[in-house]
Structure formats: structure tokens, C-alpha cells
Amino acid sequence: MFFASDNSGSVPQQVLESLARANEGYAMGYGGDALSQQVTDKIRTLFEAPEAAVHLVPTGTAANVLSLACLCPPYATVFCSPVAHIHEDECNAPEFFTGGAKLTLVGDADRMSPEALRAAIENEETRGVHGPKRGPVSITQVTERGNVYSMDELRALTAVARDYGLPVHLDGARFSNAAVKLGVTPAEMSWKIGVDICVFGGTKNGLMGVEAVVIFDADKAAEFEYRRKRGALLFSKHRYLAAQMDAYLTDNLWHDLASRANARCDQALQGLKGAGVTVLNDTHANMIFFEMPRAAHRAVQEAGAVYHLWGSPEGPDNEAVMGRLVFDWSLEPEAVSAFVAAVRAAV
Amino acid sequence: MFFASDNSGSVPQQVLESLARANEGYAMGYGGDALSQQVTDKIRTLFEAPEAAVHLVPTGTAANVLSLACLCPPYATVFCSPVAHIHEDECNAPEFFTGGAKLTLVGDADRMSPEALRAAIENEETRGVHGPKRGPVSITQVTERGNVYSMDELRALTAVARDYGLPVHLDGARFSNAAVKLGVTPAEMSWKIGVDICVFGGTKNGLMGVEAVVIFDADKAAEFEYRRKRGALLFSKHRYLAAQMDAYLTDNLWHDLASRANARCDQALQGLKGAGVTVLNDTHANMIFFEMPRAAHRAVQEAGAVYHLWGSPEGPDNEAVMGRLVFDWSLEPEAVSAFVAAVRAAV
């Protein structure tokens, strides 16, 4: 009954096997090996973008902040959700890698609305050089509160960015979960709707630590490479990043893993219906945000469920507390069933 | 006959097995898992430093520049060799992570002499705030030109740093090779002679991509953690870094791997005696820098040897060219023998 994070589960056997296969003989470093090149080609094919630059990095933060650094000069501002990972969970890494750019928080909701985005953009560059220049729009799909933007919602946001000539970054740490949920292809959820740099996440979906940054604007490709190196993020033994990603791309493993995670989420949603739990997010991929009485929370935890709680476990029994369930690929259906049963017993 | 780099060989079977063992069930992220804690303890034991802070990072550049950022304010300068990796091979990463500190190049030799170090330090802070403040001394052991500082040489350098109250960083990407060569313990080659932050390298000695940063000054420990996170260098699935390092620390694997690499280097040195090749570095761990006539170089390469050449393969036959041989743990004795034979045939 482990729902604390999708960075806590094991990796599938295919990844270990791919690492073992890649561990043969000598290979040129820093991405100069054959496997790294093959992976680049496979991602270009997957994204239907034969000219795209593709770079692998070991963390999601790295993927995001190197992308933003290519899109945002230090005297500009990034438009993002107030709960975006880049704002709340990267310890000023975007500010660091951009050389001191600002983040402008759009609206007060998890999902940015096109209206709020337009208002936030309009509010900048009204004071000449006194405020920052307008910079990129950063969209998180799946959002940090577990929602999936619809394709129409995404198109509405990128349309606003386009109105102002601003580039678009997609934080796709859970790209696969969203694509599965929406039933769209990687190309459809990226360059076809106006995304300039897309993070195709692997770590939260079953890899040890690899994200692919797919850059559709070839002008940014060389800059990205310099920034990755000076960011201490270029692997010398690059084949071990490539090997993980190669497994991910083989037989649509990325799609399969995300489908499994999303299925566990659906199972839980079904199970929780009528169980006295309020589900807070309205669309779902592999996360559920919920409220239930604190006493029930305590009982569920005592039954062995592990998940993240917003706020304190101590306090009045009847007060509602907010929790987050994250479903990863490796979760067993039995664990979900047990959790549902525990909730039903507790509420 | 692959001598191009120690970042090109495979990793030992123990590392793959350790990854597989660590890949069981759920584990808390970001270093909160049990294995990560065990590895910290093992490194403290190895370094005889029960209070040391220990942090794992995925690249050697990361280990160096996060360390320097903790030791060097942005208005100071780092004292290092003119061929130091931090100066020549990290694409301004030290300048980036320190927020714009400078590197002051000490003397004109691979190995810094205490006299040159003293002169370089004396030359700074003579102009008040017009020049940078004196910052840390960075020592590379094994050096970038394949030399191993003796313990006396190291002590002489750290004594100069101490005279000026400057902290000492040890770039130990090849720490193990040096320790094996000198027959000293990790403690003897670090805090016992005045090193404040030591990089205990794993990547060049058989791991996929893990370095341990050992911080003997506990005041810097918290700062390091914030800097690692905002540097996009904190692994969420930290257990896979820990697993590699755990294998490295088990049954003295680190020592065994370095011994193998050094032995291949010794084998080559013996074989090249009297072969018409000038060896340029005077002490050795796992690298040989050499000169031989260009024609011989071409012949050896045609025989299948792969190594790094300084300068061009094109030019007068008799002109001496400089090459670098790097011996990694996975190299077979037969490859060395074949190389020696090829050289003898060519010169």
C-alpha cells in the first residue's frame, strides 16, 4: 500500500537487462557511443520530428531548468502555475540556471486558464525595463495536483503564448501518463500544438533516472549542450542513460508502464466511490488528491497505507485533511484493493 | 587495445548485481532510503570520519563544483593547476556554481609546487577589493597529466593553504588509483593532511556514474544539500546511486579495481622500456603520457590501438607527437601486451 510517490517504486526488469546488455566492452563517452545515437533516432521517430535535438539528462529538475535557460534570458520571467514543480520543488534551480530570471505565477489554480495566462502576460512589460521582459510559458502535464489538461486546454494556452511570441516549455515528468490518458501521440501533445521544448519524462515512469529533452527549435540545440555540460549534467558514461531510455522506447514500454499506473488509479477511483472520501482533482492520470476526516486518515495509515499528507496528522478527528495518492507502474492491484478496503473500514 | 579514457570501459558485475538487489519494492526518495544511509556510514568508516557529511552525485564535475561553491564566495578565486579539470574540461561549471568566482592558475606545471602556490596566493588580495578575495586551493590527485603527488608534496600544498587560512578541495576523480599507488588510506590522503572536502571518485574506477563528496567541515553540510538540489543534481531514486557505491565499498572493490588499472599501467611501462618511446609523466597510477614519432603513432593506431592524441595525426613522420594512455580496471593484460608489441614493431 505504497502511494507516496512515483519515484519510489522499482524499475522493470527490461531496464536492468538493457543496462546489462549495454555493459559490453568499450564505448565512447559523453554520448559518442552508438547506443546513444540510436536512442536519439528512436525519440525523433516517436515524436515524428526528424530534425529535433534530443538530449538525455538524469533528473527532471535538470530537464526543466536547462530547457528554461535556453528559452529565458536572465532579465525575463517564466509564466507558470503557482503550484508548478519549477516554483515549489526545485529550490531555486530555475532562477539559478537562467541566471536570475523570475517566475510569474499565473492565477491561483493548479491548471492555468488561458484568461489568467493572458492577464499575467499583459501585466508584464508594462513598466519598460523596470519589470522583467516576458519569457516562456511553462506548462506542466500532468499537473502537480494530478489533473490532465485536455488537448483543447493545451491548445488554448499555447495560443496565448503564440499571441505574444513567447516560447512554450512542457514539463512532462508525467508525459506518458497524460498521453495515455488522452489517447494522443507524443507529437500531438508537443510540437503539433506549439510546444518548443518538451520534457519526455522517464524517471517517474519506471527508469532509474533519465529524462529526454526534445527540442523542436534546432537553434537552441547547441546552447543546450553547453548549458548541460556547465550544469555538471553531462554523463561521461552516457551509454547507461541511453540503455535505460532504449528499454523505455522498446515495444512501447513507456506506454505500457503508464497504462499500468493509470489503471491502478482508475481502480482506486472506482473503489473510493461512495466511500466518504472527497476526490479533489477532476481529471486523473496516476494521482488522486482527496480529503477525508483525520480520524479515518489515521486508521488507514495504521492499516499500512503510505501516502503524503498535506498538513498535520494531529488535530480534531472530524476535520478534513488532504492527502495525495500516487500510483506507479509497479503497484499490485491487490495493494489498491487493500487500500480501498482500509478506507471503507475507516470512514 | 582501448586506452582512450577510463570513462569508456564496462562496469564490474558486482555493480549490476547490486543494482538488481536494490531494485526490490519501494524505497523512500532523495536519499531517505536505508541503503543510502548505510552507504553514508560505510564511507564515514572508510574515511575514519564519523562526523563527516557524505553526499552522492552523478558526475565528477558535479562533485567538484558543488564542493567549490561551498568553499568559495562569488567574489573570490580558486587556486588550481593550469591543466586542472575544473579549468580545462568543465565548460565554466566552477564559475557557474560559485556564482562567478575566478580560477587563478598556479605556475605552469601540471603539479602545483608549494612555491608557485604561495606566489599565486600572495599575488591576490594585494589590490583590496579590486581583485578577488583569496579562495580555496584545489588539488587534483591523480593529476590531469597522470602524476601522483607524494604525501610530502600534498602536505606541502595544504601547509601553504593553512598559512593563509584557505580551505582545501581535493579533486579525487582518480582518488583510488592514487591511494593504491601511494599505499595510503583514504583518511591519510584527505582530512589527516588538511583536506576540507574530498571527492571520492567512482565513475572513472568502474561505476556507471557516482561520486561521493566527503565534507569534513560539518558547517558546510547543509549548504551542500541545498546547492545540490538547486543544481538539479539530487536524484529522486537515490537508491540506484547508493547501490553502485555500496558495491564499490564492499570487499574493498574500489581498491581492487584501482589496483587492476594501475597494474596494467605498470605492465605497459615495463613493456615500453627501451622501445623508443619517451614517457613524460614521472609518477604513475593509471595513465601514461608519452611522445613518439608521428609515423610510429600512425602504425600503432593502424594496429588497432585507441588513445588520445594531442595535436594532429597529420604532419612530418619524424616529429614527436604526444599521446595519453589511460588504463581502466577492465583492460585485459593481453591488450597491453598487444599494444607494447605494436609499439615495438612501429618505432
Place this chain on the structure above:
Amino acid sequence: MFFASDNSGSVPQQVLESLARANEGYAMGYGGDALSQQVTDKIRTLFEAPEAAVHLVPTGTAANVLSLACLCPPYATVFCSPVAHIHEDECNAPEFFTGGAKLTLVGDADRMSPEALRAAIENEETRGVHGPKRGPVSITQVTERGNVYSMDELRALTAVARDYGLPVHLDGARFSNAAVKLGVTPAEMSWKIGVDICVFGGTKNGLMGVEAVVIFDADKAAEFEYRRKRGALLFSKHRYLAAQMDAYLTDNLWHDLASRANARCDQALQGLKGAGVTVLNDTHANMIFFEMPRAAHRAVQEAGAVYHLWGSPEGPDNEAVMGRLVFDWSLEPEAVSAFVAAVRAAV
């Protein structure tokens, strides 16, 4: 009828005379001249802080961001009002000079409340290294919306900072106007209530371009000097900064100038009573924020009044628009009278 800004009026004759007096013969550069030392001593006396470090810089932004850089590591966050000058009007200079720190906006009002400050501080450092570390509290006195914190309000804010061990920066671009309004001494409005670094503004109160940064924590003094130099903000011909500040400190010119400005503001407030104008700020030093119908605004502007308008001059006649009146020392009472008359005629 010029009320657009207090950076637009002339400087008093005493400043020109002081510059002329300082322009005799040779003087050592970079603050090594006698006049610069005298000015330091005078400010220490004025602030009753004989140990304080005092540094002159040419702009208010410089004074703020160098101060914050001394108080805030790059992985921390500054707590400030959502309309603080450092957030809205310095084009990412705080982010730049701190090396990438973040600004956390406190509450949604011009004046921070202690409750909102406490809540904002509590919200940070709840996520370990994932969010920024708590950094300094920055208070603007007079605020950007023309309000003056009472001494009790200031003490309540610094008490919250002290509870968390956080340093306090006072943006005193209009320090003199506030001190005059409250009838307090510089010491009372700075270190005596827990301010660690105080900006004693001169530019908005009659100087060409000089601010004094008064650092009560001597440990930060040397760092400030290095940061000023590498910030390209150390004047070589420092005597011309010192000469302006010397005039400012002589015969309490600073107090006299601020009194004049505040008196013009009071005059306007009296005149506008019952004139159909809504005054938005509730305490006043030298600024009035107001609303009046757009048609009246147009009429007043046609009569020759110059001031800053939030929003557009175009739109429905009856709609209220917001304007800002800033009163500087050089304003004639007749100009204020004329403005009041124009408003009364227009509304």
C-alpha cells in the same frame, strides 16, 4: 503641477555647492579620501551606531540588492510585500545579485501584516531542500503605495523575523519622509527595532544619486565591499558621492527636505477633502494614491497636472481611475494649490 515622481525634481543648492567645494585638488579614489571618511562618521553619529559599516552607492536598486545579497544565500528566499520595489521595479536585480534567490510575496496587501509574514515564513522550509531556505525579511518604509508603517507595526514585523532567526532589511528609499512623519530618529527606526541593514535613501529626497547602506552587523561589512565592487557599483571618484551625502547630513538637510515634501502632501490632503476624490492610502508621508472619475482625471491633466495613472486614460467617463501623487522637496505650495483647484473644478 508635477507629481509624477520624486526622482524628477531638482537638487537643492547646497548639493551643488558641496560638489563644488569637494572639487578641489587631488583626492584618493574609491572612498580613500578624507571627505568619504567624514561622511561615514557623520552617518554613524546620526544612527547612533559607532560600529556600523557605512557604504555609499549611486542607486536605490544597488542599495537594496547588495544588502539582500549579503543576507540571502542563493538557495534561500526573501520575504517581501507583493508590491515591493524589489519585486516589481528592479528587473530581477535581486535575483541577479543574490545569485538566484527567490522572492516570496507576503499576503496581498501593500503593508505586510505580522500574521501574513508568519504564514509565509511557516510555509517555507516545510519541504526540506525541495523549496528554498528561509531568508531575510525585507520591509519598505514608506511603502510603495504611500503608507507609513507605525513603529508598532514595524516592531511586530521584526519580532516575527526574530522568532525565526531571520535578518531584516529596510528599504528606506523614502526613509527620511517616514522618520519625519513618525517623529522618530534614524536609530529608532532601524537597529533599535531589529533592522540589520538599513538603506538611508538620498536620491528621492534631493540628491543626484546617492544612497547610504548602513550595516549594523559588522560581519557583513567586508562582504558588502567585495559585492559592491564586483557589482560595478564602486565609484572611483567617490568624493562626489560623499559630497552630496555630506550636504544632506549638514544642518539636518535630509530632515528639512523630507519635511517640505511631507508638508506639500499634507497641504494636498487638506485641499482634497470633500473634493470628491477618494484617497486610498491611510497614512501619508509624501505620496497620495487616489481614485477619481476618469473624466475628472482628463480635465485635471488638461489643466497641466502631471502624475502617474494606473490603467488607461481612455474609457468610460464615470469609471474611477487610480492615480499617484508624489510630492518632492522642491514643489512650490502654489503648485499644490493649483492642483487642488483644478481637481475641485473638474470633479
Place this chain on the structure above:
Amino acid sequence: MFFASDNSGSVPQQVLESLARANEGYAMGYGGDALSQQVTDKIRTLFEAPEAAVHLVPTGTAANVLSLACLCPPYATVFCSPVAHIHEDECNAPEFFTGGAKLTLVGDADRMSPEALRAAIENEETRGVHGPKRGPVSITQVTERGNVYSMDELRALTAVARDYGLPVHLDGARFSNAAVKLGVTPAEMSWKIGVDICVFGGTKNGLMGVEAVVIFDADKAAEFEYRRKRGALLFSKHRYLAAQMDAYLTDNLWHDLASRANARCDQALQGLKGAGVTVLNDTHANMIFFEMPRAAHRAVQEAGAVYHLWGSPEGPDNEAVMGRLVFDWSLEPEAVSAFVAAVRAAV
């Protein structure tokens, strides 16, 4: 007998008068005033560059580092003399403003030779992303050791930059002294020979603190303005910078002041002939670097001469010590005569 620096003399009466004239009534801030616009136009005319962007800043360091920041991405390197002001006397300001770029020191002489420049450029970008990308060439005219590049020498350097497509920055803190010496126009010594951004210095040549940055590549103009603001270097009361520069441009004051300074230098050179003093720089504008016996140095200082000494005044009497004489516009011929007499008496 004051020869310590050209930042120590007084400013001419015209500058004070211009400040007084500008001190009338209200003026829009941040360069929006009429005088600031007039100054821009006058500089465009002076440089025969009607499209150039012109920006005023208060310090020479500011002028240099903002220029370099526009020309050099953080992952690149600036090519400059090993004694360049940007390397030796700006406390890491170039590293700070560029966001962490490196400086590559060209050759070992004060004046860069085209051969040394070419060699330095060739040496970078040979290691892919491991070393920095090639960035701008920075030329200091007059050099820090008092030499004036000939027009041919300048053209040879800019030709090398052009061969590699690298932009050229001219540190013209003593631009006027050099132009007077060479008898060339500002246009001839800047864009006509391939300079992209030229610093037209005022501070060392009689202003209180103003430098004009002349940007011939209009694409960089907007970026400069943002960088200046976030660098805390945009004056609100900009008219007082403009007033100084306006005086400087009126009746060729800049040329007149530099001519006076250079004439004093010539006078000293004539006087020192055969006086037992070794002059070290071979071309001259307003500086002399010299060697004389330490005993003579002491006697000259006792006679009242003030200048900068490299090395210690203590030591063997007969040992040669190096000194620097800087001649500023305000120096009286009698002071030079007295100095020469003191030297002749002492040696």
C-alpha cells in the same frame, strides 16, 4: 606632484556649470528627459553612427561588463590581455555579469599580438563542450601598461576576431587619450575597424562618473537596457549623467582634456631623458611606467611626488623598482617640472 591616478583630479568647471544648468525644474527620470536624448544624438554624431545605441553608465567597470554580458553567453570565454582591467581590477565583475563566463588570457604581454590572439582562439573549442565556447575579443586602448595600440595593430586584432566570427569590445576608459595620441576620430578607432561595442570613457578624463557605451550592433541595444537595469546601474535622475557628458561633448572638451593630459606626459618624457630612469612602455598617451633605483624612488617621494609603486619601498637601495605615473587633465606643468627636477636630483 600627484601622479597616482586619473581618477583623483578635479573635474573642469564646465562640468559643474553643466550640472547647475541641468538642475532646473522637473525632468522625466531614467533617461526620458530632453538632455539625455540630446546627448545620445551628439554621441551618434561624434561617432558618425546615426543608428548606434548609446547608453550612459556611472562606472568604467559597468560599461565593460554590461558590454561583455551582451556579447558573451555564460558558457563562453572572453579573450583579453593578462593585465586587462577586466581581469585584474574588477573583482570578478565580468564573471558576474556574464553569468559565469571565463576570461582567456592572451599571451604574456600587455598588448595582445594578433599571433597570440589567434593561438588563444585556436586553443578553445577544440574540446567540444568540455571547454568554453569562443566569445568576444576585448581590447583595451590605452592599455593598462600605458601603451597605445597603433591603428594597424588594432586592425590586425579585429581581423583575427573577424576570421572566427567573434565580436569585439573596446575598453576605452582612456579612449580620448588614445584618439588624441593617434590623431584619429572616434569612428576611425571604433566601428570603422570592426569594433562592435565601444566604451567611450569620461571618468578618467575629467567627469565625475560617466561612461558612454556605444553599441553599433542595434540587435544588442534592448538587451543592454534590461541588463543595465537589473545591474542596478540605471540612474533615475539620469539628467545628471547626461549633463556631465553634455559638457564633455561641447566644444570638444573631451579632446581638449585628453590633449592636456597627454601633453603633461610628453613633458615628463622629455624631462626624464637622460635622467637615469628607464621608461618601460614604448608608446604613450597619459601614462609612464618606469624603473629607477629604490633609493631614488624614496628621495622622489620624500620630495612630495605621489605615484603608484609596484613592489615594496623597502629593500636594497640599488635595486630597480617599477612605478607608474598617470597624468590627468588638471595637472599643472609646474608639477611635472618639479617632479623631473626631483628625479634628476635623486638619481
